[in-house]
Amino acid sequence: MRLSLVGKRYGLRLPWVLRSVSLEIAQGALVRFEGKNGSGKSTLLRIIAGVSEPSRGTVTGRPATGYVPERFPPALPFPAREYLSHVGRMHGLAGRELASRIDACLDRLGGRELAGVPLRTMSKGMSQKVAVAQALLPRSGLLVLDEAWTGLDVEAKAALDDAVAARIAGGGSVVFVDHEPGRLAHLDAERWRLEGAAATRLTQPAVACGAADAAAAVRIEAAMAVNAPAGLAAELGAVPGVRSARSDGERLLVLAEPGSSDAVLRRILATGALHVLRVGAGPAPSEDPAGEGGP
């Protein structure tokens, strides 16, 4: 699907929340939007999901869409199963297929026992499972997740990660916003930053980082503590402003954008599992940390 020169404001005298945003979401793509609070992430997700129409520009080619809103309200007068049946019917499901889809989505999130529970009486985490389940009802197409992980238990978070991976592998696309920088870092996400009502595409994750880009980067070398978690490099790779993050198990090499190297450095220090050895300009003599000598 494609967004062409999309602009959005909520009233004629109100400021533009988004201005001339153009982007394409390919089949099989995972797209992440980053930005400060109030930068228009949720608004853009709503436009992508088809919940809200843009004030300017066009959105074309949107497939079947499941949307998890930022805050899902439990104040609906239905038990979960009845609510999911209504949403499923709106997605064109019916009969046996609808029932099995509802079971599958609830099971996946570990929420089978929620089927008969009235939405009104649900806790934040329980209703968030229902919110995610309703978005997963369509088997394929686009999945739009606005901080969908918030409030889920660990198992359900992992299940949602898996559902995202499965959707991408199946040729669908997933667009998401999350305040956790390491979210879905193990998947190859296309990252966009929203700032000043405009969207700019950040560089692709580690694999796409070319030598020319690396020349202007800030290089941070660190030694990894014994207790450093396994996915640390991938997690740092998803931090805004990080071009690449690689490790050989003992040493970590991070290439950061010059403008955000301070923030990246702070983030590295905050992990508590890294000991910074060197900060410098440009790429390492050899791009492979394992190939370097001692500090």
Add this chain to the structure above:
Amino acid sequence: MIAPVRYQFALLVRSHRWIPPAVLFAVGVAFLGVAGPGSSSALAHGVDLSQGLAWSALILVPVEAWLTRAMLTAEPSAARACVAAAGGPRRAQLAALIAAVTMGAAFGLLGVAWEVFSLGVRRSVSTNSIMVGATFSDIGGGLAAALICLLVGSAIAALFNPPLIRRPAAAMLCTTGAVVLAWAWRASPANAAVRSVGYGAQEKSWPTGAALVAAIALLVVAWAVSAQVAARRQA
């Protein structure tokens, strides 16, 4: 379109928000309709069927406006967003309006039936037989008037409630004002429809049928505006 309407209708029924307007309608039709407005002795003087039908149509304007407001405020915006992702924001808004009209139509039919059975059927004491005083043209006229009032009530509520007017005080004030205008203004389709059935001054301000066309036109415009704003301005 059936699935979203079904969802909205279930939401209206299960939220119990339909009950207050239903009580208003029941009180309006059963009590005031028989007693006649402003005349406690109307029953003794014999309120005729056409007046009863006109009254039950008239009361349908605020009842449908209230039902529509209840429907338009029943769904939390995040729940609406999930539904809009499934079928589009315009469709979701139209589904809510259709659900409220469906329930209002059921009320209107009940109202006409009540008037026909309470005022159009008389037991004659002298011959001990049931006399049906209602003709098909009475009933048809009553149904047409009820339909017009239903559409006017829906159009009013669509224009003066969320997403167009979000603040409850302003929305209710505007809706009430518009209902009074629809009743009292001679050019209003609801006013014309009720007079054509036989309530108040008999001279016609609209030819027969024109009031229905005007009510439909009003409804189409109001629903289109409501759907447009729902798609564009939902925050």
